[in-house]
Every structure is written in C-alpha cells, then in structure tokens.
Amino acid sequence: xxxxxxxxxxxxxxxxxxxxxxxxxxxxxxxxxxxxxxxxxxxxxxxxxxxxxxxxxxxxxxxxxxxxxxxxxxxxxxxxxxxxxxxxxxxxxxxxxxxxxxxxxxxxxxxxxxxxxxxxxxxxxxxxxxxxxxxxxxxxxxxxxxxxxxxxxxxxxxxxxxxxxxxxxxxxxxxxxxxxxxxxxxxxxxxxxxxxxxxxxxxxxxxxxxxxxxxxxxxxxxxxx
Numbered sequence: 461x462x463x464x465x466x467x468x469x470x471x472x473x474x475x476x477x478x479x480x481x482x483x484x485x486x487x488x489x490x491x492x493x494x495x496x497x498x499x500x501x502x503x504x505x506x507x508x509x510x511x512x513x514x515x516x517x518x519x520x521x522x523x524x525x526x527x528x529x530x531x532x533x534x535x536x537x538x539x540x541x542x543x544x545x546x547x548x549x550x551x552x553x554x555x556x557x558x559x560x561x562x563x564x565x566x567x568x569x570x571x572x573x574x575x576x577x578x579x580x581x582x583x584x585x586x587x588x589x590x591x592x593x594x595x596x597x598x599x600x601x602x603x604x605x606x607x608x609x610x611x612x613x614x615x616x617x618x619x620x621x622x623x624x625x626x627x628x629x630x631x632x633x634x635x636x637x638x639x640x641x642x643x644x645x646x647x648x649x650x651x652x653x654x655x656x657x658x659x660x661x662x663x664x665x666x667x668x669x670x671x672x673x674x675x676x677x678x679x680x681x682x683x684x685x
Contacts, residue, residue: 465551466556467547467556467557467559468485468491468556468557468558468559469496469559469567469571470482470558470559470560470561471496471561471562471564471567472562473562474509474510474562475510476562478560478561478562479510479512479516479522479560481560482520482558482560483516483520485556485558486520486558489556490553490554490555490556491550491555491556491557491558492523492546492547492549492550492553492555492556492557492558493520493521493522493523493558493560494522494523494524494543494546494547494550494557494558494559494560495522495523495524495525495559495560495561496524496539496543496559496560496561496562496563496566496567496570497509497511497524497525497561497562497563497566498534498539498563498566498673498677499511499673500522500524500525500526500561501524501525501526501527501528501534501539502526502528502529502530502534502659503526503527503528503529503530504526504530505530505659511525512525522560523546524539524542524543524546527542530659531659536565536566536569537569539566539569539570540569540570543559543566543570544570547559563677564677564681565677565680565681568681581594581598581599581601581613581632582598584609584610584611584613585601585605585608585609588610589610589611590611590683591611591612591613591614591679591680591683592611592612592613592614593613593614593615593616593676593679593680594613594614594615594616594617595615595616595657595672599615599624599628599629599631599632600628600631600632601632601635602635603635603636603638603639604639605635606635606636606638606639606641607639607640607641609636609639609641609644611644611683612644612645612646612679612683613644613645613646614645614646614648614675614676614679615629615645615646615647615648616648616650616657616672616675616676617629617647617648617649617650618649618650618651618652618653618654618656618668619649619650619651619652620651620652620653620654621652621653621654621656622654623654624654629647632645633645633647646679648672648675650665650668650671650672651668652665652668653665656668656669656672657669657672657673
C-alpha cells in the first residue's frame, strides 16, 4: 500500500514534453523520477520510445528505465511492485515521487489495482477475465466453447503464420458468431510470421511488433479497470 503522501502523475503520449516537464520540476525540488513506460523498461529498446539520452539519465536519474532484458517477462504486477518500492524510497529520502510516462494501464494498475487479463484464448476460456489478447495458442473451438467467453478479445495474427493461419482464424470467428459472441473479437493482421513480436526470435519484425504492442496497450487501457 502507498503512504498517504503526495505522488505526482505526469501522463501523456510519446514526445508530448512529459520528460522535460519532470526535469524542470527536478531542478527546483527534491524529486524521484519514476518511469511509467512499458517499452523503456527494456534494455536496448531505444528507438521509438523517446527514452532520455545517457547524459540526461546521469544528471536526472529515471528509475525503472533499462531494468530488464528484452527476453524477460515484465508484467503490470511487476511494475506495481517496482513502482511502489521506488515511491516508498522517495518518501524515505524526503523526495516527491514523480511518475512520468505514457503507459496508461500501468498508471491505472498502480492507482486502482489490477484487473484480470489474459494472453491467450485458453486464458479467456479457463478464467474470468476483463480482457484477453490472442497472440499464440490454439484458436480451434466450438460454438459451445465460445459461449463461455465473457470478455473482449484482441487478436494479433500473421499472414505468414502456419501455426494460426487465416482458415483457423475464420473458423474461430464463425464459432464466436454462432455463439452470439462475434462482437467480442477485434482482429488485426500483419504481413509477418509466427512470434513476430518476440525480440529474441528469428522472425521478429520490429515495425509490426511495435504496432501490435501499441494496439495492445490501447486495448488493455480501455478494458482493464
């Protein structure tokens, strides 16, 4: 739990001036700048993230930047734990914690707690979720099985993917429609192969991966309370 003290949230889209504003505050007050960005946490993820340069980070440290390798899993739950630790460290050092970034569902999770989200179709079948993202796994289900799905679904599929091809996805969409759940699924197609968003895989496609993650962030921010 967070202490009942001042915590500043600076939220907004990429390149909207959040970092510069935080730095201006840091010039006048004792603050601890804590990044709220699901891309900046990764080491080497510098392109397209508006990550502050090394000189800026030395002069004005940003915590929760470059803390995990690209092949490591980092969840909203991980962020809540790390951000809470940094906020409490700020209080212990008589600093004002400033949380600055553009990942809105991280802000929501920190302020309101986590809702339930899943990363495969099976997660939505086996659990009561607020939202689920389909990026891998089996989508071959019957209408009776589809009837059990209660949450919005976001699907990312590659036209070159033989593991989940267009025919399979078409059958999945039909099962949802037959179950009266067709409006739950939002589908995006990419000219890409299986696991195209995995930065450590041989089929990684940076442009499609960034687009998929951007769409995922928007989707989860809309549905995770």
